Amino acid sequence: MSLLIIEAFYGGSHKQLVDLLQEELEDCVLYTLPAKKWHWRARTAALYFSQNIPISEQYRILFASSVLNLTELAALRPDLGKLKKILYFHENQLVYPVKKCQERDFQYGYNQILSCLVADVVVFNSVFNMESFLTSIGKFMKLIPDHRPKDLEGIIRPKCQVIYFPIRFPDVSRFMPKHKTAHLQKILSLKGNGGIAPSMALPFQQEQKGSENLLKNSNSESEPCNAVPRENLGSSLTQESDWRTCNSSDNSSSHHRENTQNRTFNPCDILGGIDDPQRPLHIVWPHRWLEAVYCGCYPLCPKDLVYPEIFPAEYLYSTPEQLSKRLQNFCKRPDIIRKHLYKGETTPFSWAALHGKFRSLLTTEPREDL
Secondary structure, three states: OOEEEEEEEEOHHHHHHHHHHHHHOOOEEEEEEEOOOHHHHHHHHHHHHHHHOOOOOOOOEEEEEOOOOHHHHHHHOHHHHOOEEEEEEOOOOOOOOOOOOOHHHHHHHHHHHHHHHHOOEEEEOOHHHHHHHHOOHHHHHOOOOOOOOOOHHHHHHHHEEEOOOOEOOOOOHHHOOHHHHHHHHHHHOOEOOOEOOHHHOOOHHHHHHHHHHHHHHOOOOOOOOOOOOOOOOOOEEEOOOOOEEOOOOOOOHHHHHHOHHHOEEOHHHHHOOOOOOOOOOEEEOOOOHHHHOOOOOEEOEEOOOOHHHHOOHHHEEOOHHHHHHHHHHHHHOHHHHHHOOOOOOOHHHEHHHHHHHHHHHHHOOOOOOO
């Protein structure tokens, strides 16, 4: 067990990442705390782990998310402090807006800065996440009334790199319209009769279960914090399909509306259905945008935060008025969305594309002086 993975907030994207790493990487062990009471995890998780992770001479690398106060853990457990320490940022506390600036708000960002100083490698899930953190350090530290530390950005930046959050995309081709299926196959270089190449995904049964979990998670993100917009959140338009299974043979539009509430939700039907131009569009706000676009959604996102880094310009808006106008146009012409083929890339966010970077990061031997 040369790789020690610690997750102080084991839920949502945090859980998704460490589960994937544990499944795909050999010789690793995972220690976690449940995903609740985020603030208390940030405050006290290091002490808990220091008492509950057994001492072992086999550990070589420590991987943790930035919820953990890595500085405290390294001080409490010198044996773990000697490992190659990798800190992964799903989000950072320096740019979260807060309703009211209080002294307790300072501590979370300060803990992350200290953790970066202790870490050997600091990994961010986007360039925006990295730059917003690093360039905010100076201003953030000015909150200290006097005797402020200097040049922390210069010390931390050389340790930093970006590795996008990896997604193990399922095979959803059988649920999608033919023109989008063909487009998806072209992008991902699918082989055979619509199945994903073996190197790109687990067997479909396992992936399908993962997809169902993603659909559940899209309505409740498990990373509570002092602020709201996370850098990977987005608004998307998705084609409406036969969302519910109808028990009646009457297909009139009025009867369809009357029986909507009595039908059974079928998540698979979101991705397909007949091409009825009269069907209204469904507008969704998925936390899992990385998955939503892959499944055929049309992204419509603010020209801010991480979105310009991820999406081509045609999918971005600058003002609420622009958003409203585009939504009105799409609702008037839903066929535009249903026929649209996404012009960006999802492949760079797949585990197939990123596994080499993670393997290299997490299997490198520690320094000789450790």
